[in-house]
Structure formats: structure tokens, C-alpha cells
Amino acid sequence: ITLETKLYDALRLEQLQLYYQPKIDIQTGKMVGMEALLRWIDSELGFIPPDRFIPFAEETGLIIPIGEWVLERACLDVKSWNDLFDLDLRVAVNLSPIQLALPNIIETIENTLRNTNVNPSFVEIEITEMSMVDFNESLVDKLAQIRAMGIAISIDDFGTGYSSLSYLKNLPVDALKVDRSFVMEIGLSETGSNMVGAIIRLAHAMNLEVVAEGVEREEELVYLRACGCELAQGYYFSKPLPANEFFKYVMNQ
Numbered sequence: 001i002t003l004e005t006k007l008y009d010a011l012r013l014e015q016l017q018l019y020y021q022p023k024i025d026i027q028t029g030k031m032v033g034m035e036a037l038l039r040w041i042d043s044e045l046g047f048i049p050p051d052r053f054i055p056f057a058e059e060t061g062l063i064i065p066i067g068e069w070v071l072e073r074a075c076l077d078v079k080s081w082n083d084l085f086d087l088d089l090r091v092a093v094n095l096s097p098i099q100l101a102l103p104n105i106i107e108t109i110e111n112t113l114r115n116t117n118v119n120p121s122f123v124e125i126e127i128t129e130m131s132m133v134d135f136n137e138s139l140v141d142k143l144a145q146i147r148a149m150g151i152a153i154s155i156d157d158f159g160t161g162y163s164s165l166s167y168l169k170n171l172p173v174d175a176l177k178v179d180r181s182f183v184m185e186i187g188l189s190e191t192g193s194n195m196v197g198a199i200i201r202l203a204h205a206m207n208l209e210v211v212a213e214g215v216e217r218e219e220e221l222v223y224l225r226a227c228g229c230e231l232a233q234g235y236y237f238s239k240p241l242p243a244n245e246f247f248k249y250v251m252n253q
């Protein structure tokens with residue numbers, strides 16, 4: 001049995017799970033949403049980390065049905081929590097560059113919104129800088145169409161990949177996520193702190209909201225807040241939680 005068969009079965013047999021990590025408004029301290037993070041727990045192999053199976057899913061094309069499942073699951077979950085607790089949490093879903101390149105991606109997203117009956121303003125899509133490797137008008141077009149549905153778009157892992165400022169300037173997006181590798185340098189060196197401050201000012205100059213990733217220390221949070229960073233996520237607040245535990249986390253807010 002190949003890994004490809006195993007992964008396909010995992011999708012079919014519901015051995016893939018979404019974990020959720022809260023996103024916090026660091027100016028008010030309130031949770032405003034969460035990022036959906038895919039997990040594969042195999043009965044024999046145990047926990048298979050996403051950095052191992054997502055690249056594999058991308059190579060084999062399995063990321064396409066998996067990605068559709070992720071979007072639908074995330075829409076259903078956010079809708080049920082918002083309905084139950086009368087909240088307006090927004091769920092962020094990672095979209096692979098492979099998915100974004102599909103000619104029918106807009107239709108797929110529209111269908112999922114319709115089938116799940118979720119309010120589009122409760123959904124956000126995270127694209128990585130890898131999506132900009134073949135930057136073209138069609139990419140700009142697609143992002144604009146996604147936004148026109150009422151879905152917010154953010155650039156994940158900013159500063160680590162292939163985006164150039166000239167691309168970024170022309171991209172219809174709402175937020176920029178500062179990669180954890182920058183956040184962890186806060187307070188460790190003057191350059192480290194200054195770079196994060198500069199990234200936040202750059203984002204604000206382009207009218208983008210800023211989300212800091214991988215916040216683990218109080219010192220990072222204090223600095224980010226002082227720089228005007230809007231949102232943060234990281235172990236400092238909560239690690240990613242399975243849906244039933246995230247439900248309890250929401251209930252306790």
C-alpha cells in the first residue's frame with residue numbers, strides 16, 4: 001500500500017482532522033477568529049506532520065480533494081460556533097498554490113459557500129508567497145473575485161518566500177502575516193525587533209492589517225502591541241486545538 005493510497009483513504013475515512021488556533025485582537029485581548037490547520041492521524045503510522053504530507057499531497061494532486069474538504073469542514077464549523085454562541089468569528093483556511101492555480105477554484109469556493117450556507121465574512125483565505133511564483137493577471141483576477149464574494153485574503157509566512165514588493169502593491173489582499181521566524185527575534189537583538197517594526201509599518205503603508213504568527217513570549221506581545229500590530233496567534237495564547245477542545249475554548253471566552 002502506497003502513501004498516496006493511505007492519504008486518499010484517510011480523506012475518505014475521515015482520518016484527516018482540522019485543528020483550530022485562535023487569532024487574538026491584541027489591542028482588546030478578544031478572540032476574533034481562528035486558523036484551520038490540517039492534521040493526519042493514521043491508525044498505524046500515528047501522527048503524520050503536515051509539513052510531511054502536504055507537500056506530498058501537492059505533488060500527487062490529492063491536495064485538491066483534501067483542500068475542498070478542508071474548506072467545507074471549516075465553513076461548517078465556524079457557522080455552527082457562530083450560530084451557537086452568537087459570535088462573528090472568522091475562520092482562516094490555507095489555500096495551496098496548486099488549488100489557487102485551478103481554473104475552477106472560484107466556482108469551487110462559491111459552491112462551498114452556497115452548500116454550507118456560511119456568511120462569507122466569516123471566511124478568510126491564506127495564500128503563501130509561493131502563490132506568487134507565477135504572478136500574473138489571472139492571479140490578481142482570482143483574488144479580486146474571491147474578495148468580491150466577501151472573503152478576506154491574507155498573505156501567509158510573509159518575508160520568507162517569493163513575494164516582491166511590486167507584486168504585493170498590486171495584490172488585492174487584506175492582511176499580511178508576519179512569519180514566526182521574525183517574531184521570535186523580537187527582543188533578542190535590536191535588528192530583530194526593528195525588522196518586525198518595519199514589516200508592520202510596511203503593511204500599514206499598504207493599508208493591510210497585520211497578523212503576527214508564532215507569538216510565544218510576553219515580550220513579543222508587548223512589542224507587537226506597541227507597534228500597532230492588530231492580531232496575533234501563537235502558543236502564548238493557545239496551541240492549535242482539535243474541534244471539540246476549540247469549542248470549549250470558545251465557550252470559556
Ligand code: G
Pocket residue numbers: 036037038049050051054067070094095096240
Ligand atoms: O499546523 P502546522 O503549523 O504544523 O502546519 C504546517 C504547515 O502546513 C504550515 O505551512 C501550514 O500553512 C500548512 N497547512 C496546514 N493546514 C493546511 C491546509 O489545510 N492546507 C494547506 N494547503 N496547508 C496547510
Ligand code: G
Pocket residue numbers: 021037094156157180213214215216233234235236239240
Ligand atoms: O505556515 P503556517 O503559518 O500556516 O503554519 C503555522 C504553523 O505554526 C502550524 O504548524 C502551527 O502549529 C505552528 N505554530 C502556531 N503557533 C506556534 C507557536 O507559537 N510556536 C511554534 N513553534 N509553532 C507555532
Ligand code: MN
Pocket residue numbers: 035094126156
Ligand atoms: Mn497559515
Ligand code: NA
Pocket residue numbers: 156157177213
Ligand atoms: Na502561517
